[in-house]
Amino acid sequence: MPDRRWEDLPAAVRLVVESHTGPVRGAQSASAGSVSNIAATLETASGPVFCKAIQTDNPLVRMHRTEARVNPWLPDIAPRMRWKVEEAGWLVLGFDHVPGRHAVLSPGSADLPVIADTLTALAQGLTPCPPVRVQAATKRWEGRIDPEMVDGDTLVHTDVTPFNFLLGARVRVIDWSMPCRGAAWIDTALMIVRLIRAGHGPDGAEGWADQIPVWKQADPPAIDAFAAALADLWEQRRHENPAPHRGPLAVAARSWANYRNPSA
Template identity: 55%
Template sequence: MSARRQWNELPAGVRRAVERQAGEVMRTESLPDGASCEIALALHTKAGRIFCKGGRTEGPKGWLYRKEARINPFLPDVVPRLHWTVERDGWLLLGFEYAPGRHPRLEPGSSDLDTIADGLATLARELTPCPPVDVQPFTERWRGLIAPEMVRGETLLHTDMTPRNFVLGDRLRLVDWSAPCRGAAWIDTAFMLVRLIRAGHSPADAERWAVRVPAFADADGRAVTEFADALVRLWTRMQVSAPAAHRGPLLDAACEWHAYRLSRQPAPI
């Protein structure tokens, strides 16, 4: 991840271009967690706050900012609206509706779990069929990891189900749509299920939560098991090639879920 930059570190021309869109920026507030980008700021203007994210156009994330800007108009209102983009002097910045709130808690007993399940159910319903926007099929993203028919579908998926991408305020919001794809409607719930295990749920309890989402409840059991297996192999590969502190516990949770899925399969005759 690139080093996070502050407002006064941006070129003067970029700041002026932003203020032509947003109005005079009276002060800024750095947002340290969440989006993995060079700039993540709350801009305080006379008209209110704006969330500004982005980075250098030639940086490793430049294409992700363009993808998020392109897809935002097709997303439901649970997603903060993109108000403007600024591209100047080698920088690309996106200005979004500011979504105040906190990140949800996933541990057993959290009252936030009902809200997340309801939100995922609504998203799967509203984003099926996939809106008319060019996104990568999940079958391509996981090529070689899983049989295509297991994950093929016509739902627009978020795919990055970290709790940092959910904001709970007056309602649930889902941010950072930089890695969308098109696939089976249950996939986002499966990704979140692993996060619940990471937060202390047993695999059985996590699945009992997941079946509250109709798309997951209707999923083919064999496809879900194959998904868990592919996820373990993918995250193992990533942890070997680019070890990260956060990935180890997630890999452990995925392994625990996969073992649970296998334990429920009938023994061969």
């Protein structure tokens, strides 16, 4: 959650931002879903602008640098980053403002086909992986799974929380701060856990995933291993930092792993 407001930025930083936006007349802070110190929609004479800001001594600044590096390579399903400001110990990124609501993943939601179509389009549009420096899935999952099982040449988002799917006149996928290069089915696998958390059974969640071609083409043993590794990862995260959302996600991931590996 953002812990600062636009007004908390040093005057020197706000001045540089306004050299890109024009005078900022107001700012509406985001209510959820951001690791930034500041995440807000800025009201300007030329229209709204979304910005996220983080202090450069914050370890999570690496995520913002990754997003800034990746954004120019993304299809237009992602809001375009228009400027980057690094000033007085702050990194600030400015994006096209995207109106919309967060996706609803519960059983029967009309958003479910839209999310499936979006994951399909992302896998198609980001294979082969654009020539941008990102972590390999083989490195990210090193020590948890046979690296060959998650290897691939697709740029995958990896943070498929419903907060990162904005539905309006069209769907937009935001917050590309954790991408990696790997198997094209990874985002669908991660979404299955989100669906289970939202009330789907593992069989129903996998049935939903069957409409996504890269999932249907995935190697079942790789999925089995990934589900088990993901359950262990969420359990570890819950113990390290028992944030409210982590318990339900750990339970959902374990439910899926047990479904895939009933004799484990």
